Amino acid sequence: MEASLNAYQDEQPPLQAENFYRKREKNSKLSGVKKDIEKLYEAVPQLVKVFKIKEKIGEGTFSSVYLATAQQQAGCEEKMALKHLIPTSHPLRIAAELQCLTIAGGQDNVMGVKYCFRKNDHVVIVMPYLEHESFLDILNSLSFEEVREYMFNLFKALRRIHHFGIVHRDVKPSNFLYNRQLKEYALVDFGLAQGTPDTKIELLRVVQSESQQEGSVHHSVQRSVFGERNFNIHSSTYQESPTIKLIKQSKVMDVASRKLATKKKISTKAANNGAARKAANSCPAILTCDCYATDRVCSVCLSRRQQVAPRAGTPGFRAPEVLTKCPTQTTAIDMWSAGIIFLSLLSGRYPFYKASDDLTALAQIMTIRGSRETIQAAKTFGKSVLCTKEVPAQDLRTLCERLRGTNSSCAKSTSDMHTNSLYEPALAIETDKKVEFASQPLEEKLQRLKNCHEGDNDLEIKITEKATDLKGWHRVPDEAYDLLDKLLDLNPATRITAKEALLHHFFKDISQ
Template sequence: VNVLKIKEKIGEGTFSSVYLATARLQAGSEEKMALKHLIPTSHPLRIAAELQCLSVAGGQDNVMGVKYCFRKNDHVVIVMPYLEHDSFLDILNLLSFEEVREYMFNLFKALRRIHYFGIVHRDVKPSNFLYNRQLKEYALVDFGLAQGTPDTKIDLLKIIQSEDQQESCSQNKSHVTLGNKVSASATAPRERAQQLATKTSDRKPLSQTRIEQRNEGKEGPMHHSAQRSVFGERNFNVHSSTFQESSTAKQSKVMDVASRKLVTKKKIISTKTVSNGLARKAASSCPAKLTCDCYATDRVCSVCLSRRQQVAPRAGTPGFRAPEVLTKCPTQTTAIDMWSAGIIFLSLLSGRYPFYKASDDLTALAQIMTTRGSKETIQAAKTFGKAILCSQEVPAQELRMLCERLRGTTSNSTKSAGDVQVSPSQEPALPAVMRKRLEPAPQAPVKQIQHPKYNCHEGDGGLEIRIPEKTTDLKGWDEVPDEAYDLLDKLLDLNPATRITAKDALLHPFFKDTRL
């Protein structure tokens, strides 16, 4: 490549921007490329791991590969092949059922490929699975949040995994919520950050202070640091030295290397952190068998203060996070990618996207209960060591009936089951979160066109042609087989241990006529 010429920005995420560019090849021809520019605050180990995922697992089975990579100072650009793709929202209700089958088959091929190498993508969603409907081409992209399984074949993911485990087990980590919605966290010592930085890059030691304040629920970073307790996650942390529990500690200030604008707030942070630290130390002598007595009250008891914080990755996009991610289960496997694939399949079968849309994890979990049932969710959570309390029981929905009602179609298999007509009063009640989706779409206006040739109408006007904008072709949606909903049920298994794998999904009867 002699010259890369940037045309336009085609995407933007939390940690990167993507540009369309043309590469002038030595032969004289031009080729379209996608340039992913990683923001300078990305951790160097995370960048290197993403590159290794692309180079080792990418380039086949619908997984995006890498062409080149270059770096200038803290700026890293990854050059990848460009796949012109369709917007998922634009084509959702245009796809035939057969196209949906092909789409899911190719998604499972990509997931089988990365899971074989022990890569957990952690952010599977339509915008990260590019699809060219005309050319029938697919590409799984964006490994910026990927993690490794215990037996991963990606060496750098092993390093990230060991770093995460050491940080979660560190006795130096505590977390408190302070006034003015500022959250503070004391991380591992400076030496640890220096060792990690020396191991991965020649960048400066990443042990800076970070203070971020939330304004009306919006994230507003004020100072940046590259070290994060969980790689790839945005969190609101103050990285500071360990406070000494003495009278002089009460007057100490939070270390701030980037600005002097928060002097008045630093005293509040310092004194409250110390008082919380003393409370935790006093509470640490509590017997382990004592039960909490602060539930549903406006205080925190000594038992709760003495508990060690559980650190668990929470990567992904709201609406696609698996139950074990929402409940902060520390052990997360490739099953979280299969749950996300199930949510995509649910959107394709129901014609509704996004299917779940929640602003926080608890709301997202409640929405899952509306389709999978509260009892089932609570029972599944017990299998991975989590307890969920639900104020009322919500029954599970029958997936076929739910999807057909949302899409507004009825399959022949449903009709043939006795041909019994069900009155509206007998129909199963949908949760409130789903009822809004069943409101009929406004009818498309009928166009009246006067034909220039024909004047055969007696009197005035000429010939009027009525053209409905929407065709009545069901595109196979009246013949959705039971195997489709059986696969959906296995993908949305609330228990990650029994959730279907990508390899088994490709062998499911739903794909019996599809070539591997």
């Protein structure tokens, strides 16, 4: 079989061979989806009587989403989205997600729930289906007015869930569905949601208290640090006797006690062993150490408890307080993510940030918001950030206009536009003499282009098309960048809320 396939490939021209492999790959994917649908029917037999599953439309770490149709009494078919949660999902987490959808969902652009099916450890949540466009596909064709409406509707959804004390924790374009033609929106996927201290979603409180208990268990287990022996670490697979544990614990305390005594200039003989051990174990945060800004970790730092904080979300959309593992995280982290979406819309670049780890992500934020400002903001929520080089903050308008390839006066030089624009402007394409008249007013450029191309009837049409292609991007108001600045406030305590954002002057003529 393999030999005949190779022979068939040799006979085909390169293009036909490529098409053959593409077709085979597509058939393989369709076959895989068909098997997944069959498995879902087997796992939850109730679905067969109600739904006809058409295709898989989404797949994530914790779930898969399918498009299905349901036969209505009137005889018509209604499209539904079936979210199949993986069997390993915690029952409390599933129940909390359902409660978010049932209590907060169904209005103000928040996805609601219609039905829920369960068989053993398989759960399927049935939601209304909203046909939507890919964010990346439409990003550079959106008019400025469409962007304004998009952000307004996103804030409406965030205001709704924040009112109920829900922190979404994974706000991004793929979780905010947008039907451009119908102007319909839906915030989806509450699988990572957490509650605020006063949340109205009872199950989010339970989930949060359980995670805190798990965190307190992990506090006692510290990770090994390169270049420094860590006496506190012990393998989970190796059960030590209480005597060995006690000896190891006393070693750690003695080392930390000596450091503590040195810092406070207290004689080791005069210090009571029990008191010193107790002080070392608690190890106050204000105590300075010997390893700050070095490639080692001192015993004082090793004796401190590790800070456990949630860091759910998608890389590139995480707020500074999430990246620095701040234990107190509020609805402000959703507003930061909304700010990143707005930054992508204004600049025409997506994803705007792409980092492999949290430290790189924080460094990328510094390149836009400034290193000094980031360090100062981190202090407000109890974090110390060290940066070896000072990076100045960038002007948001200048940054976005440079990336998009336009400016507020629409008089950008043709050479600059050709270099920076995502739209390939007609002026840069139509002539090779752009350097000669780069400093001239736009009207003179157009006139010279017409003279150079006498008899070219298409030139005037192309220039007109370019003017309409701007779609309002040549007159972005200052209010847009003021709102963006407030969304990307490095300090979560002063970051704008969803309720405040809807009242911002940027949305002055949009009805609430």
